[in-house]
Amino acid sequence: AQSVTQPDIHITVSEGASLELRCNYSYGATPYLFWYVQSPGQGLQLLLKYFSGDTLVQGIKGFEAEFKRSQSSFNLRKPSVHWSDAAEYFCAVDGRTGNQFYFGTGTSLTVIP
Amino acid sequence: AAGVIQSPRHLIKEKRETATLKCYPIPRHDTVYWYQQGPGQDPQFLISFYEKMQSDKGSIPDRFSAQQFSDYHSELNMSSLELGDSALYFCASSFRGYEQYFGPGTRLTVT
Numbered sequence: 001a002q003s004v005t006q007p008d009i010h011i012t013v014s015e016g017a018s019l020e021l022r023c024n025y026s027y028g029a030t031p032y033l034f035w036y037v038q039s040p041g042q043g044l045q046l047l048l049k050y051f052s053g054d055t056l057v058q059g060i061k062g063f064e065a066e067f068k069r070s071q072s073s074f075n076l077r078k079p080s081v082h083w084s085d086a087a088e089y090f091c092a093v094d095g096r097t098g099n100q101f102y103f104g105t106g107t108s109l110t111v112i113p
Numbered sequence: 114a115a116g117v118i119q120s121p122r123h124l125i126k127e128k129r130e131t132a133t134l135k136c137y138p139i140p141r142h143d144t145v146y147w148y149q150q151g152p153g154q155d156p157q158f159l160i161s162f163y164e165k166m167q168s169d170k171g172s173i174p175d176r177f178s179a180q181q182f183s184d185y186h187s188e189l190n191m192s193s194l195e196l197g198d199s200a201l202y203f204c205a206s207s208f209r210g211y212e213q214y215f216g217p218g219t220r221l222t223v224t
Contacts, residue, residue, distance in 0.1 A: 032212075034212065034213075036215070041220075042217065042218075043117075043203060043215045043216055043217040043218050044156070044203065044205075044215040045215070046212055046213075046214065046215075049212050051211075090155060090156070094210075100146065100158040100161060100169050100171055101146070101148075101156075101158060101205075101213060102158075103155040103156050103157075104155060105154075105155050106155050
């Protein structure tokens with residue numbers, strides 16, 4: 001069965017510091033992978049996606065993610081975090097059967113001044 | 114750019130009542146998805162429609178039903194509401210099953 005794991009429930013970083021949010025997936029084939037961000041009480045905004053090709057993908061707001069097939073990972077990174085990045089981040093896998101998404105449990109990011 | 118529209122944004126119902134949530138996909142998107150997100154939870158897939166036909170079904174209770182209409186908007190009908198149905202309900206749309214764009218959600222509170 002498909003699954004997505006985000007090992008870090010909560011992360012706190014200082015503004016200006018680098019960030020890496022972990023995501024591991026379990027899927028039989030190479031999946032479509034996504035990162036979404038959700039601010040409190042808001043909808044999910046797509047940060048970036050990986051379908052195929054270059055394993056380092058660039059997204060919005062200065063985020064990037066690297067697909068590593070050998071590690072079944074799709075970690076999200078940002079070189080310098082801004083206070084406005086504080087939010088909940090979800091990794092998602094496209095199940096490819098009916099295209100339903102499987103979401104990780106999310107990582108809550110707190111940014112301290 | 115046009116986004117996914119959901120209405121209403123907030124809804125308060127009592128137990129055993131019914132509720133109807135509406136979703137208007139991004140123009141030219143042919144697929145609609147419904148998700149339920151409980152407090153502090155990740156979104157859980159409920160059901161999806163492609164070209165007005167149900168394409169996939171997730172953890173949708175039998176009390177819930179949904180459909181996609183000729184103009185591609187979708188409605189999620191929820192009957193015999195229970196306290197546990199209180200959640201944020203997201204609709205998403207995509208074109209041919211590529212990346213999903215999510216609406217702002219409908220917050221349903223059942224009292």
